[in-house]
Each structure stands twice: as C-alpha cells, then as structure tokens.
Amino acid sequence: MTALAPVSAAARPRVSYRPGRVMRRFLADRVGVTALVVVLILVVIALVSRFWTPVDPTAQELLDRLEGPSSAHWLGTDNVGRDILSRLMRATWTALTSCALAVGLAVAVGVPLGLLAGYAEGFLDGLLGRISDVLMSLPPLLFAVAIVGALGPSLTNAMIAIGVLLMPRFFRLTRISTREVKNEDFVEAARASGTTTMRILGRHVLPNIASPLLIQISFGAAVAIVSESGLSFLGLGAQAPTASWGSMVKEGFDRLAENSWSMYPPAIMIVVTVLVLSLLGDGLRDAVGRQTGGRR
Template identity: 45%
Template sequence: MTTELIGGLARVGRTAGSGDVGKRPSALARLFRRPSTVISAGFLLLLVILAIAASWIAPHDPTAQDIAKSFAPYSGDHPLGTDDLGRDVASRLIYAVRLALLAPLISVGVALVLGVPSGLWAGLRRGVVDTVISRLADTLLSLPGLAFALAVVAVLGPGLTNAMVALGVVFAPSLFRVVRGAAMSVAEEPFVDSARAIGCSTRRTLWVHILPNVAAPLLVQTTILMGVALLAEAGLSFLGLGVQAPAASWGSMLRTAYDNQFQAPLSVLPPGIAVVLTVLAFNTLGDAIRDTMTSRGRR
C-alpha cells in the first residue's frame, strides 16, 4: 500500500475515532451498497455456515473409502462424484471449508500478534526502536513467503500449524509497515499530545488512542492477507506439506485431481473453483473496504 493510501485511511480512522459516530452507519451502508460487496460477504458467510454445520450438511463421511466406486460420475448419491479411493468429493469439499478458514486465521493471527504491537510502538516512539524493528522487517520482507514456509516445514515436519505459523511470520512485516505508517501519522495529532500531557502511559496511548485510529488500513491489509494465506495453504497441501491425509483440504484435493487427471479430467473443477471464489471474495471485500474508507476520507 502506498504512503498516501495509508495516510488517507489513517485520517478516516481519526475521524471515526473522534466521536463522529453518526457517520459510521452511512459508511457501512455505502460499503454494502455495492453488489460485489454483498455477494462476497454472503459467500464468506456461507463458508462459515458450511464449516460449522459440515457434519450435518455433508452427505457422506469424507474419509470413508469404497474402492469399488472409484471415479464414480456425478449422481444423486454422489453430487460431485468420487475420487480415486471412492471418497465422496462433495463431502470432502464441504469438510475442507473448515481448514480453508482455519489456515488464514492462524497465519494472519500470528502476523497480527507480531506486526501490530511492534508497528504501534515504532510509530509512536521512533528512534532506535523504530530503526531496529524496521530493518528486521525489511529482512523478513525480502524472504519469499512460500520458500520460508517450506524451510520451516522441512525442520519441524509437515503439518498445517507449522506451515501457517511460518507464513504468519512472513506476513508480519507487511502489517508492521502498514500500522507503523498509520501510527506515525496519528501520533502527530493534538489528541495524542493531550493524552501524554494528562499523564497517559505509553500502553494506554497505543491501545486506546492510536490503535482505533489505524484500524481502517489494518482491516484492509488483513482482509487481503486472508486470501494470500488461503492460496499458500492450498499450495503447501498440494505439495503434501500442509494438511496431512486423511484430512480433506482443497489443496490436497487438487493434488489428487492432478495425479488422476486422465481418469477423471473434471475432478479438478470443484476444489479449484472453491479456491478461486474464496480468494476472490476476500480480495473483493478488501478492495471494497479500501474504496469506501478512502472515498469517505476525501469528503
């Protein structure tokens, strides 16, 4: 994100955090006035419902094997057919929603824990602390995220948690940069000087006065990273380094479809479409939030 965008979103956050409560519903109304936003939010809500109610919605046990029904075509009993082991594709697709949502939550959660406090501290205090943390962030930003995750998995072993924590460490510098830039802009405001003058501690200044005012750019970046994390999880599971069998994930389903592309050429469509639509929903929602916040900041 550019410096101008960060500054504009930070100004929007300051307006919202300074008691201008009356305009918040209008901003929310403008956000959901866009059909793309409604569709994206509705799709993500549908995924959450599927993840919660997977055991009731899925027609079969996602790990139950029936070799006699390998590569069964679409039917009433198997709406999306079966895979090479005779497992119901629709059931596995539904159960995989849980991991499709859990993986981004883990990686982005780690990034938030590492990037937000350090970005707030560096933006407010600056000096040596800012220099050291910024150089460390620059170093981590130079590392390819997927390659770093592969290195961590090679040391700690394959698994969803190890891979997503490694990605979270790589995502943290981008959140640090966004929060630091917005915090530096907010720290120049008179209400921050007033908070210091009345004796507010650094912790209270950061969490009560600055954090709410940098929430807008932070929310945009977080939404975009959710989509990136999902793609990374699918890639790692495709390579066999993410979710391990017999658990279902869209990445591992893509791998199965790839290995059996001549026996079942259409088996790549269900997990592939699911990944594309989910990432598109995250990115569309993030773009909508960005556009709404920046247009409000220009009013």
C-alpha cells in the first residue's frame, strides 16, 4: 500500500498573527485594556437603556427646565425639562447602533470588493480603484449632507452616508493587503491544487488580512461616532424624539445664553467615546505589530 505523502507546510493556510501572543501583548498594554473596558461599559449602558432609565427620557417637565444637577436629576434637565442622564443613556444606544450600521455597511461592501480587486487586478482593479479615488477626493461632510439631503433627514440615511464615506478606506486597505498575501506560497499551492477563487479568498486570504481590518474597524467606529454627532447637530441625523449626543449638544448650544450646563454632558460623551476607540485601535495595532504575509 502506498503511503500518503505529508501535506506541504506551504500548502497550509497561515494566519497573519497568533491569537494567544496578540492577546498577551494587548493585555500588557494598560491604556489599550482601559480603553476596551470603557467601550464595554458603554455597550452595557446602551443595552440597559433599552429596558431601564432613571426617568422616561422623553418625559417633559417645563417647570424644571434647564436645571443643574440635583438629587432628582443627577445631571440636570434640558431645555424642555427632560432628564439629561436618561437621555444620555438612550443616546449611547443611538450612537453605538448607528456606528455599527455605518461600519457594518462599509465592511460588507468595501472588504469583498477589495478582495476581488486585489486578487484579480487588471480591469476590475483599475475600475474599482478609480471609483474609490473619486469618493476619497470628495469633501466628507458635504458629501454626507448631499446624500442625506437626497434621501431625507433620518438616522438611517445619515448612517448610509457615513458608511459610503468609509467604504473606500476599507476597500483600499483590503486591496493592498490582498495583493501582498496573494503571492505567498500557501496561496500559490492552493491555486495549483485547483481550489476555487472564492475559497482561496475566504479560507486563505481573508484570515491573513484580518489584523489590519480589525484595527481599521476601531478607527472607523470613531469616525462614525463623530460624523453621526455632527449630522445630528445639523438636524440631518437622529430626529426628535430620538436621543442623540449631537442633537443634545445642539439643544444645549441653542440655550447657551440661559444655561450652558446641558451642553457639556453629551459633548464629554462624544470626546470620551472617540478617544477610547482611538486608543483601542492603537492598542490593537501595537499588539498585532507590522506584519506582511504571515511574518513578523
């Protein structure tokens, strides 16, 4: 009986990082771990707000409008007497879900197109690359305003606009990473063995470019938070009575001469969230390290 030949190491798919090593390096980064803990706390607050808040976030008490922090309202009230703490909690859900929608759309469209363009190259790569360059050259805020203006002001339409703005970034990163990985020995071996293109992309290429994509997702989430807040501030994002950090800042800004307090809590939430997402991205980047084709 003929013995089976051992499978060549070059034919086996390799991932660009070792999860155990990456986890140890990340856990050694106090700043990155702290950022992750804060993100998890924000997620918990968002989930809790769906079922419980100290006060009904839409309840208006005009006699208690623009009050400062008190035992009844820990963070005070806004211009129509709504509890700021309750609205901050509900706005956290709005921010995180809208961020997930925008980044999810960008990943769902940008990554597959980047895989195809980077692997096939040629005409498809050139065409998609030109479209990406055009989108990248447009002023982001004006482009988002144009999309929302065409589709109508709403949180969903604002997130579609932000997702479209983030697509070229994920596309270009995926295309460049795919070009580097496609020439590796294990990809060549899979291609020579008759493996289909879709299987090569899904089983061999995508796992090896997951590291930079994960880092890009964290930075893209920070961009989505800022963009959603900006569009809501302009009245093109979340519509009343939906609570949003951007719209809360706008409401406080409009009453700045009467009482400036109501503007600060949502502004601080925006700054803190964007900061921890950026620090989390830095921590992941340092833990993964600069890699190409599975080598450190």
